[in-house]
Amino acid sequence: MNPMRPNPEFWELLDGMIEGGEVVIERPKGSRHPEYPEIVYPLDYGYIAGTRASDGEELDLWLGSAPGRKLVALVATVDALRRDVEIKLLIGCTPAEAAAIDAFYNDYAGMKGLFLWRKDG
Numbered sequence: 694m695n696p697m698r699p700n701p702e703f704w705e706l707l708d709g710m711i712e713g714g715e716v717v718i719e720r721p722k723g724s725r726h727p728e729y730p731e732i733v734y735p736l737d738y739g740y741i742a743g744t745r746a747s748d749g750e751e752l753d754l755w756l757g758s759a760p761g762r763k764l765v766a767l768v769a770t771v772d773a774l775r776r777d778v779e780i781k782l783l784i785g786c787t788p789a790e791a792a793a794i795d796a797f798y799n800d801y802a803g804m805k806g807l808f809l810w811r812k813d814g
Contacts, residue, residue, distance in 0.1 A: 704764065704811050707764055707767075707782065710744055710752065711741060711762070711764060711782070711784065713743070714741040714744055715741070715742040715743070716742075716754065716756060716762075716784070717739045717740055717742050718737045718738070718739040718756065719738065719740065720734045720737070720738040720739065722734060722735065722736050722737050732797075732801070734797075735796070735797055736755050736757055736786070736790055736793065736794065737755070737756040738756075739754055739756065740754060741782075747778075747779070747780070752782065753779060753781045754781060754782040754783070755768075755781060755784065755786060755794050756784050756785060756786075757785040757786030757791075758790065759785040759787050759790075760785070761785065762785045763784070764782055764811060765783050765785070765786050765791070766782075766791065766809060767781065767782060768780070768781045768783060768794060768807065768808050768809075769806065769807045769809070770798055771805050771806075772804050773803040774803050781806075791808070794806070
């Protein structure tokens, strides 16, 4: 086993989850977090209906403006206030949009995000 090798099957499985489910946007770009109004969503934020993540809810996602809705990365998030760790998908995000998501997670105290970028086509 080599944990550093590319694993296209991992991304293909996620592609299948995206293709097989409806993208639901629950917090449109520019909306404010319902509990923390100082937090503004830089992109559309939602989930894939019919999936389940480790928190028991649907798989969360950020939806960018690039055509084709290609999965470009994952972000693993840590929220110390909620004592929560989650994975979010970045779908159709441009580099500028990914930078906005990075700022969203890493500019707030107690919340951080680590990106895993897709390397294959």
